[in-house]
Amino acid sequence: xxxxxxxxxxxxxxxxxxxxxxxxxxxxxxxxxxxxxxxxxxxxxxxxxxxxxxxxxxxxxxxxxxxxxxxxxxxxxxxxxxxxxxxxxxxxxxxxxxxxxxxxxxxxxxxxxxxxxxxxxxxxxxxxxxxxxxxxxxxxxxxxxxxxxxxxxxxxxxxxxxxxxxxxxxxxxxxxxxxxxxxxxxxxxxxxxxxxxxxxxxxxxxxxxxxxxxxxxxxxxxxxxxx
Numbered sequence: 001x002x003x004x005x006x007x008x009x010x011x012x013x014x015x016x017x018x019x020x021x022x023x024x025x026x027x028x029x030x031x032x033x034x035x036x037x038x039x040x041x042x043x044x045x046x047x048x049x050x051x052x053x054x055x056x057x058x059x060x061x062x063x064x065x066x067x068x069x070x071x072x073x074x075x076x077x078x079x080x081x082x083x084x085x086x087x088x089x090x091x092x093x094x095x096x097x098x099x100x101x102x103x104x105x106x107x108x109x110x111x112x113x114x115x116x117x118x119x120x121x122x123x124x125x126x127x128x129x130x131x132x133x134x135x136x137x138x139x140x141x142x143x144x145x146x147x148x149x150x151x152x153x154x155x156x157x158x159x160x161x162x163x164x165x166x167x168x169x170x171x172x173x174x175x176x177x178x179x180x181x182x183x184x185x186x187x188x189x190x191x192x193x194x195x196x197x198x199x200x201x202x203x204x205x206x207x208x209x210x211x212x213x214x215x216x217x218x219x220x221x222x223x224x225x226x227x
Contacts, residue, residue, distance in 0.1 A: 001076055005034055005085065013089045016101035024101050032108025038082050039113065041073035079121055080128065082109075087132035091139070096148060103152045107160055118161055119170040123177050125161070129153050130182070130200050146199055157207050162214060175211050178204045 012027045019027065077085070086109070090102045110118055110125070118125065133139060139149045166174060182204035186195045196204065 002038075005038065005076075008034060009085060009089065012105075013094070013098060013102065016098040017095055019101070024104060027101070028104040028108040031105045032110075032112040035077075035082055035085060035105075035109050036112040038076040039079065039117070041075055043073055079124055083125070083128045084132065087128065087136075090133060091136050093138075099148075100152065103156060106156055110156075110160060110165070115165040115167070115170075118165045119167065119173075122161070122166070122170065122174055123181070126157070126174075126177065127181070129156070130196075130203070134199050134203060135197060140199060150199065150203060153203055154206055157203070158210050162207070162211055168215065171211050171215055175208055175215075178208050178211075183208065 009031065012031050015027055016024060086102055086105055090099055094102075134149055134153055140146050162171065162174065182196045182200060185193065186201055195201075
C-alpha cells in the first residue's frame with residue numbers, strides 16, 4: 001500500500017508541470033483522497049506482529065484460539081509522516097508551477113480529512129509547515145522564493161484552515177499555539193534558546209493578526225495568551 005502511495009504520488013507530481021487548472025485540481029483531489037486513506041485505521045492481528053519473522057516455528061495446521069488472536073488497529077502513516085510525503089516532493093527541485101500544485105495537494109488533503117482532524121492537529125500542521133517548508137534552506141535562496149513560500153503557506157493557514165475549518169475555540173487555540181511556539185520565542189533571551197527565523201516570525205505574526213481580526217473583540221483567553 002505504501003509503495004503504491006509513493007508511486008502514484010510521483011506520477012501526479014510529474015504531471016503538474018504541464019497540466020492545466022482542471023487537471024491540476026483532479027490530481028489534487030486524487031492525492032488528497034489517497035493520502036487521507038492512510039489515516040483510516042485498519043485491523044492488525046496481534047499474532048501477526050508477535051510472530052512476524054518466526055513463521056517456520058508455527059504449525060500451519062494448528063488454529064489460533066480466538067482469545068489469543070486479539071486485534072488492534074493502526075494507520076498506514078502517522079499524520080506527520082503523511083504530511084512529509086508532500087513536503088518531500090515540494091522541496092525537490094521542481095518549478096514554481098509544480099510547487100504551487102503540491103500546495104493544492106495540501107489543500108485537498110486537509111479538506112478531505114475535515115475540520116475535526118485539522119483543529120485537533122493544528123500544532124502538528126503548523127509545525128510541519130514552518131519546519132519542513134518555510135525553514136528549509138532550499139526555499140529561501142532568493143527574495144522571490146521567500147515571498148512565494150510566504151504566499152503559499154499563508155494562504156493555506158488563512159484561507160483554508162482559519163476561515164473554513166476552525167471553530168471559535170479552535171481560532172483561540174491557534175493564536176495560543178502561534179504565540180507560545182513562535183512569537184514568545186523572539187527574541188531568544190536565554191542561553192540555548194533559538195529565535196524563530198524572520199520568515200517564520202512573519203508568517204506567524206500575519207496569521208495571529210488575521211485570527212484576531214476574525215475573532216473581533218479578543219475574548220479573555222486570547223488576552224491572557226499575549227501577556
